[in-house]
Amino acid sequence: MSPTAAKKAATSKSASEYTAHHLQVLEGLEAVRKRPGMYIGSTDSRGLMHCLWEIIDNAVDEALGGHCDRVEVTLHGDGSVEVRDNGRGVPVDIEPRTGLSGVELVFTRLHAGGKFGGGSYTASGGLHGVGASVVNALSSRLDVEVDRGGKTYAMSFRRGEPGVFSDVAGAKGTKDPSHEFTPYVDVSELEVIGRTRRGVSGTRVRYWADSQIFLKDATFDLEGLLARARQTSFLVPGLTIVISDQRGDEVREEVFVHDGGISEFCEYLAPDPAVTDVWRLHGSGTFTETVPVLDANGHMSPTEVERECGVDVAVRWGTGYDTKVSSFVNIIATPKGGTHLAGFEQALLKVLRKQLEVNARRLKVGNDKLEKDDALAGLTAVVTVRLAEPQFEGQTKEVLGTNAVRAIVARVVEKELTQRLLSTKRGEKQQAALLLEKVTAEMKSRISARLHKETQRRKTALESSTLPAKLVDCRSTDVERTELFIVEGDSALGTAKLARNSDHQALLPIRGKILNVQKASVTDMLGNAECAAIIQVIGAGSGRTFDLESARYGKVIIMTDADVDGAHIRTLLLTLFFRYMRPLVEAGRVYAAVPPLHRLEVINPGSKANEVIYTYSEAEMRRTLAGLNRRGKKIKPIQRYKGLGEMDADQLAETTMDPAHRTLRKVTAEHLESATKVFELLMGGEVGPRKDFIIESAHALDRERIDA
Template identity: 35%
Template sequence: MEQQQQVHSYGAEHIRVLEGLEAVRNTPGMYIGNTGTEGLHQLVWEVVDNAVDEALAGFCHNIDVIVHLDSSVTIEDDGRGIPTEMHPSEKIPAAEVVMTMLHAGGKFDSNTYKVSGGLHGVGVSVVNALSEVLKLEIRRGGQVYRQTYRRGKKDSDLEVVGTTKRNGTKITFKADSTIFGNLELGYDIIAARLRELAYLNKGLRISFEDERSQKAPAVFEYEGGIISFVEHLNRAKKTMDGNPIYIIGEKDSNFIECAIQYNDGYSETVFSYCNNINTFEGGTHLSGFRAALTRTVNQYASSKNLLKNGKSQVSISGEDLREGLTAVLSVRMLNPQFDSQTKSKLGNMDIRGIVEQFVNDKLSQYLEENPATARWIVQKALEAGRAREAAKKARELTRRKSALEISALPGKLADCQEKDPEQTELFIVEGESAGGSAKQGRERRTQAVLPLKGKILNVEKARFDKIIQSQEIRTLVTALGTGIGEEDFDVSKIRYHKIIIMTDADVDGSHIRTLILTFFFRWMPDVINRGYLYFAQPPLFKVKKGKHEFYVKDESDLENIVLDNGLENVRIEKSNGELLEGTILVNIIKNLMRMEKILDMYERKNMERIVLKAFVREGLTADSLSSEDTVRELMQKVLARLETKHPYIRPVIMNMEKDEEESKYYVDVQSRHNGLTRRTRIDFDMTESPSFEEIVSINKRVTLVGEPPFIMKTDERRIEVPSFSNLVELIVENGRKKLAIQRYKGLGEMNADQLWETTMNPENRKILQVAIEDAVKANEIFSTLMGDQVEPRREFIEKNALNVVNLDY
């Protein structure tokens, strides 16, 4: 009866109409896949893809991407700029239509964009809807237009704010934390995508800067296009003679481009794209390419009598032909059909036949014209086939007949009682000693432990038949239950949905972890792609305070502990005698530490932090640079401040100049400090950046408590503090004095109870999920560090030696 009443209460008034971008905010997963890491980065891709579409149309040559310290992102291009005139039917500026209405844009008109990526007319409006704030700047028709939006709704009208000689669009957005929660963008994820786009669009220049990172700004520009891409993928390997095989052309209004090169390795590295979108799950275009490769090489080898084995004729399988293959396939087409909004797999059935026929024709011609290369490919594939046959018997040893046959499991595996893979965990532990502690400390119902003896085989240097003979690898494969090899591997049979690599935090532990990771990356990538592989995170520090000892998980936790200890019994006396302590003092110190981090970023750009601070203290904003008189007045104030407070850093040169293109002023300061000469440019773009706006905001909050000098009082002493930065240094120094900090390295340093509490207990532990954020970079690193070629490894070590910290001797 009650159920009937509920049904009857369902009426027209319960049908809700979501207007504008409200639907996007209510169900963001429908538009960007999810609200996790992938969805967050999808926002970046949508704006970048719009800029790349301008490049495909022939109007854009440069794209600049900046990730700011607050995780906001700026993307600027030199394309035509979004139209700003009034829309004929909507009666609002066209730019506002694009930013606020779904399915509005130039991609529905095939004359404007022949091909495009993005979300087909909903991309930038979705970004706007899911952003806490979005700032739009358009350069078009000699004028600069600006507009601000908050959570998809306009916060200001589209206004003309200046003149310019350039064209283009600049968008700065910060994702809405109430939707995404974690706003941490990945440097490698973004760099990978931008690098791909530069390879796929020869001649396009893309710059990338991450203000949070100490890495120098990167510029991606490749005149060789995907040929350069393949050469980059193979740079740490020995390749067949000559340049990569290059195929390009159009067939049935589809643009097809492919580069192929073989190396002497044993793994396949193929990347496929459609309209610049990385179809990392493949699809019909990749199936067509693979079919064409197998058929064409077999036809050539048969016609040249290269497949004779005694009296019998053999054939080359696709698996054999893909050993050592490196290839990039790119297609551009109208109306691509992807399997989801995130576009990981292409579904157009007709493109398979088109690609297959096109590649077959072009590759057949190449093989006929290059017989030496053709014979090299055939012989390599035949050798791979012989090795595959030799490995068949060895492979049988690793097959697991049934998930319930415990007797078939390796003896060293301490298995768990639970049989549901979704509920179970496998700890792969370095050494018998740590394995013994893990077995004692584990939760036996759901946690299994597999100790591995020593360092497993480096699979980067071994063919499959050699890999399958390795006792430690056979033990691991049998424990997992998946089988191994193209014919036998089945990830659905895996016995654990959490596989946790647990090694010491020293050089040997890192090496063992890398060897295990290399195995999964090369032979079981689906385990990584499904999110089953993890790293255990034993605590990095053991801290002793008085008689009390405890473990600290990471640098961030240690910083908080040091700060808390540094503020114990500390009071700050202002010049008027007022005391600062408690919550107010904690907030001041945290704000000051944040400001110092931002200033560190500017110093990495070779800008003088004291000069920047002086400008901030004297009230520099973007508006300050709008007139000559205002700029001159500001310069005089800064000079006076530097002369009074920092006489040792008086500027060598301080000039005001005008940017004729933008009709704005800027200040160029050349100063000398500690023997270094730095040039600090204060311009309109810098003062408008989120990072600079943040230090201006922090400065306002901090200076409300007054200007230094202060007196820092503790129970033991009284210290004069001349500046805010000195105050932070003294607090940190005071905190470290009270603590004995020891960097923790070995699992063997803990007994079973401690290992459980810090590293294995799901309630307390911290584990890191392994993900392939940058497949190109991952492939390069494994090839460089684990491969046969010595020179690329030496270059890598020399380049990165100074970045190493906590190296064990």
């Protein structure tokens, strides 16, 4: 039946009524519209994005099968979104049991598609087979065009019901869900709207999310879309993904393509300098499971089938202690893990424990036992598995539930990782030794932190103290009031002792420049006397074991000289805090004192006391001096402080330590990733990037800020 005839046959029916021909189909989709949360999680922006992922995943499945190398996603200004691929195209022939075309079957029937027969897709991302039909049911309009066999086919739907819109098919800028819609009555029609060149195939889906279902403020998250596209391009090497946002005045377009696979992805995710290279762990295994299969008579019968599970893992340990593990099933992210992640962690811990037992004497392990957190410290990993019809906990696919996958992943990781750690190749052997030393240091750090936490408490004058002898502690135990000043050298300590308020201000002197922990290992850091003293005095541990609630002081104030050396010492201390006591920085409890550079004493006539002015830079001193000269004021010779030790106690208290008059700079890290990169650039082990940064930034240097 032609579109014109269909319109005439339905003139007496409302456009919103369901026709008898599609009653059974739409009863299934009506359940989706009544309870959308069961299928897409929510009806806010997250649910809106989930619908988009369903359509994108169908296109990416073609790429996984080797039939597609380009996917384009366009966010249109009218609120619609379009996904294009150059895959095989949705089948257009008639499915014999239902009498429907492949296009209508995929977009109107739940659990219908090429992912249920086992022939079209061995592993897919649209895993429950409800994606396209659910998106269709929740759209006020959906248009699909298929290039296949030299022809272009088209079909439109309104809230899941197939029919014809009054606008001109294929004309740009005229499509709108508000246009008059005429549903098909007896037989649906997959219309041929054009021809294509020989060998050209693909699918284009454009849909408008239904405002009756989604919240008014639900919007497509461009940054989330870009992150997902980048992630997918890593997971499917060679696939080009184009994201185009046409919603604003300027069109924004991003293109993602990566040929390095998950090795490149793992390196991209890693936040710290490397201890090992990226190691790829490959393998596969088979298992059997009983699944319902549609037989020739249209009945579901339980059948035992053999499945193959492919495992591909990339691991890489770095010098830090943060863990970043991303897991995927058929390129779909599983942020809450599942059986594949459980198998990976189980094998990782087993292999490393065994290697520590073998090397116990060399590593001085003793009777200590490695725990999972020790093995995961500094680890960046991408864990991927591919299998047909995986079982998930819910349609949102956040947790893999197929039990057999755990044992397969564990076997593959155990075998491959053991081979890496026992390799006799020079580079791999050296990296394996460094890795074992790192996990041993993490284990010892955890144990010592636990013991310290169990025994550490503030001592009274009648009790012995385990704190460093050089600590000049305060009397108060109220963390909200107490302050720890880390001072540079013994000379500054002497003055600070007299200047402090002993009730709530404690002092810890350090000798010169401490260890640069950005370059050093955990073992070296813990073995350094100054670093160990700082960690011990603060009393909250370090690294993964850091417990902010156990910190003994409410503020930690770095008080160094106002010169280049003082700035360097402050930077080294900040590196220690950022890397091993980061929660302290994030909580805004780390400060830098701002001592003055000059003291100007203005001579007042008569018996009036002289006025004292402190300045904090050369430029401020010159401006102040010029102002005093214009007013005809006389001043004594300017006192230039080369260090805190040159001040007397009253001056230090007034300018730097007394809360009523001092100036403190709070150290913050609002953008964690960029802060990490800055620390690695300025304090890391690679000289080249730092040298380039200094050369490129030299022209912007403010010479007034240099203590000459």
